[in-house]
Amino acid sequence: PTRSRGLGDVYKRQADTAVYRAMDLSLRADGRVAYQLVAREVALGELVPGVKGHLNVRNTVAAAAMALELGFDLVHVREGVARFPGLEDRFDEIDAGDRLVVTDYASHPTCIRGNIRALRGRTGGRIHVVFQPFRYSLLRYLWAEYSDALRRADHVHLVPLDPGGEVPIPGISELELARQIEDRGGTVTRHATLESLEGALELALAPEDALIVFGGGPLFDVARRLGRSWSRQQVIPATTESTRGSATADGT
Numbered sequence: 001p002t003r004s005r006g007l008g009d010v011y012k013r014q015a016d017t018a019v020y021r022a023m024d025l026s027l028r029a030d031g032r033v034a035y036q037l038v039a040r041e042v043a044l045g046e047l048v049p050g051v052k053g054h055l056n057v058r059n060t061v062a063a064a065a066m067a068l069e070l071g072f073d074l075v076h077v078r079e080g081v082a083r084f085p086g087l088e089d090r091f092d093e094i095d096a097g098d099r100l101v102v103t104d105y106a107s108h109p110t111c112i113r114g115n116i117r118a119l120r121g122r123t124g125g126r127i128h129v130v131f132q133p134f135r136y137s138l139l140r141y142l143w144a145e146y147s148d149a150l151r152r153a154d155h156v157h158l159v160p161l162d163p164g165g166e167v168p169i170p171g172i173s174e175l176e177l178a179r180q181i182e183d184r185g186g187t188v189t190r191h192a193t194l195e196s197l198e199g200a201l202e203l204a205l206a207p208e209d210a211l212i213v214f215g216g217g218p219l220f221d222v223a224r225r226l227g228r229s230w231s232r233q234q235v236i237p238a239t240t241e242s243t244r245g246s247a248t249a250d251g252t
């Protein structure tokens with residue numbers, strides 16, 4: 001037998017049966033979640049992942065469990081977890097002044113749900129989600145899960161489905177998804193074009209609000225343009241105030 005045999009039993013999602021668990025989770029101001037790593041009912045110490053959000057607690061516990069079972073030292077495991085910054089466009093924060101803007105290439109409801117939860121702990125404002133469904137078959141297969149995940153946002157912005165080369169499936173579309181989310185208590189706006197989406201978001205997001213964009217490509221371009229715009233809006237008043245102060249000091 002090898003140390004790696006049976007890792008499926010070593011790390012389980014069920015907290016009461018898992019050999020490795022995360023306990024005493026603490027959300028930090030920058031979005032990272034610190035926790036105590038427990039193995040076989042023994043507290044090993046605190047881990048502070050470099051990747052953000054509660055969703056990544058599961059991922060780092062699984063990675064730590066595998067590394068420790070393979071014989072790696074806890075010190076190196078702790079350092080590795082802390083230093084790993086994550087992948088580009090996976091809960092990737094964009095400088096957006098007094099708004100929080102995040103891009104995420106995720107397309108699975110579990111990721112969507114976890115990332116909305118992560119944002120909920122970071123801001124006192126509203127959470128806006130942009131989502132482009134991908135493939136009719138995927139949307140049909142995870143129909144209930146998508147509507148349940150997306151309804152947790154304060155406002156969902158849907159753009160036309162990307163078929164990925166598939167033929168349409170009757171009853172499966174972003175329109176039907178919007179109705180399903182609304183039936184479950186969510187608020188949804190459908191946007192026919194990226195231009196209308198960008199204009200609507202610029203008006204909808206107030207200071208302290210958060211925006212997370214799920215998808216990729218042109219949708220991320222929209223997020224980055226909005227981030228630049230909001231960053232400039234925050235800088236201009238500070239510059240004006242500084243100029244006024246200088247003028248007063250000079251007596252002019």
